[in-house]
Each structure stands twice: as C-alpha cells, then as structure tokens.
Amino acid sequence: MTDDAGGPAPDPRAALPPLPDVRLLGLTGAPGVGKSTVAALLGRPVVPMDGFHYADAELVRRGLLDRKGAPETFDAPGYAALLRRVRAGEDDVVAPSFERDLEQPLAGALWVPPSGLVVTEGNYxxxxxxxxxxxxxxxxxxxxxxxxxxxxxxxLLARHVASGKTPDEARVWVARVDDPNARLVNAQASAADLVVDLT
Incomplete structure (x- = not known):
C-alpha cells in the first residue's frame, strides 16, 4: 500500500497505544467510531458485543424493535457470562457474531482460544x-x-443505507437512535482506562 506521494502508506496501528498484557481488552465508543475496524487491526481474536443483540423476533416481543441498538436491546447478562468463561480460559468457548447483511446475531460463530489477549468491542x-x-x-x-x-x-448513514434503509430513513434513525446512544456512551468516557482519539 502506498500513500498519495507514492511512498509507503503509514501503518494505522502505529497510532494506537501498545497492547496491554491482559486477557481481555475492551474497545468502546459511540456508534460509528470505528470499534470493529480497530479490533481487526489489532490482530487478536474478537468477541463483539453486537453478537448479543436480541433477535428481531425478541425485540418485537419486548416492544423494542424501533430502538434496536439501544442498551436495553442487548443480552448484557449473557455477554457477561461468556466473557467470564473467556477470562477463565475455558477451552471450548464459541461466541456469537453479528451478521450485518441480515442485521441479526449469529449464534456459535466465533471460537475463542483459551489463552492470549482477546478483544471485545461494543458501545456499552x-x-x-x-x-x-x-x-x-x-x-x-x-x-x-x-x-x-x-x-x-x-x-453510520452509509452503514444504514447498505443495510436497506433509504437515505432519509437512515438520517432519521441516526438522529433518533444513534445520536442519543452516542451521547450516552461518550458521557462515560472518563471511566475508561484510556481515551484514544482516532480523528
């Protein structure tokens, strides 16, 4: 890969802090900040919070489909339980993923090795x-x-359009759901071990 001047492009990982010597590193931040991209750049196994989305059928049952992506639309206790198994080094942990083409969680999709650094990423x-x-x-x-x-x-607008919303629907969703969630997430930044500006 080269930059605009024809030289080698900078490695985006160079802008990130050194990886900590721990079992679980969490990446959080507002919707659309780049959590999944950074997680992939780190080159470690990833357990995404999005795998713990309630499926649409359950969101309908709970009356939450129009708030999909808000904190109450996730199985947080199930997420905590799986991370507990990861941290304990169990050797048969398989995490769910999130299928963006379907906008649905996919159970039993991601094997997690029993040792080494694992990254988990999510808004909340x-x-x-x-x-x-x-x-x-x-x-x-x-x-x-x-x-x-x-x-x-x-x-976020591009992501919503790619998943089937019209541009107008995407703008409404960002304003009504994503931006309030972003404010909620950013209000907790001081509780992080480190704030990383990717701008």
Whole structure:
C-alpha cells in the first residue's frame, strides 16, 4: 500500500497505544467510531458485543424493535457470562457474531482460544447500570475510542443505507437512535482506562 506521494502508506496501528498484557481488552465508543475496524487491526481474536443483540423476533416481543441498538436491546447478562468463561480460559468457548447483511446475531460463530489477549468491542462496556457493570467486571482494560462526529455520522448513514434503509430513513434513525446512544456512551468516557482519539 502506498500513500498519495507514492511512498509507503503509514501503518494505522502505529497510532494506537501498545497492547496491554491482559486477557481481555475492551474497545468502546459511540456508534460509528470505528470499534470493529480497530479490533481487526489489532490482530487478536474478537468477541463483539453486537453478537448479543436480541433477535428481531425478541425485540418485537419486548416492544423494542424501533430502538434496536439501544442498551436495553442487548443480552448484557449473557455477554457477561461468556466473557467470564473467556477470562477463565475455558477451552471450548464459541461466541456469537453479528451478521450485518441480515442485521441479526449469529449464534456459535466465533471460537475463542483459551489463552492470549482477546478483544471485545461494543458501545456499552462502561455504562453504570448493574447489567453492564457485570460486563465491565470481566474486562481488565477498556479503551474509549473517539473520532470526529461528522465523520462518525457519515459512516453510520452509509452503514444504514447498505443495510436497506433509504437515505432519509437512515438520517432519521441516526438522529433518533444513534445520536442519543452516542451521547450516552461518550458521557462515560472518563471511566475508561484510556481515551484514544482516532480523528
């Protein structure tokens, strides 16, 4: 890969802090900040919080489909329980993933090795509610990621359009669901072990 001047492109990992010597590193931040991208760059196994989305059928039952992505639309106790098994070094842990083409969780998709650093990423790792504190209790170090808000919203709009919303529907969703969630997440940044600005 080269940059615009024809030289070698900088390695984006060079802008990230050194990896901590722990079992579980958490990446949190507002929707669209780049958590999944950073997790992939780190080159370690990843357990995504998005795998613990309630499926649409359950969101309909709970009357929450129109708030999909808000804290109450996730199985936080199930997420905490799986992270507890990861941290304990169990040798047969398989985590769920999230299938963006279907906008649904996919059970039993990601094998987690019993040793070495594992990254978990999600919006709500630092929320103070008891169900989310149980998640935070399993994650030894949490980085809160930040990026320019305009760029973050552009990414979200593109993501929603790619998943089937019209541009107008995407803008409404970002304003009604994603932006309030972003404010909620960013309000907890001071509880992180490190704040990383990706702008």
């Amino acid at each position: 790792l630092l929320l103070p509610q008891e169900r989310w504190r149980a998640v935070r209790a399993q994650v030894e170090v949490v980085w809160h990621l930040r990026v320019d808000d305009d760029l973050r919203r552009e990414r």
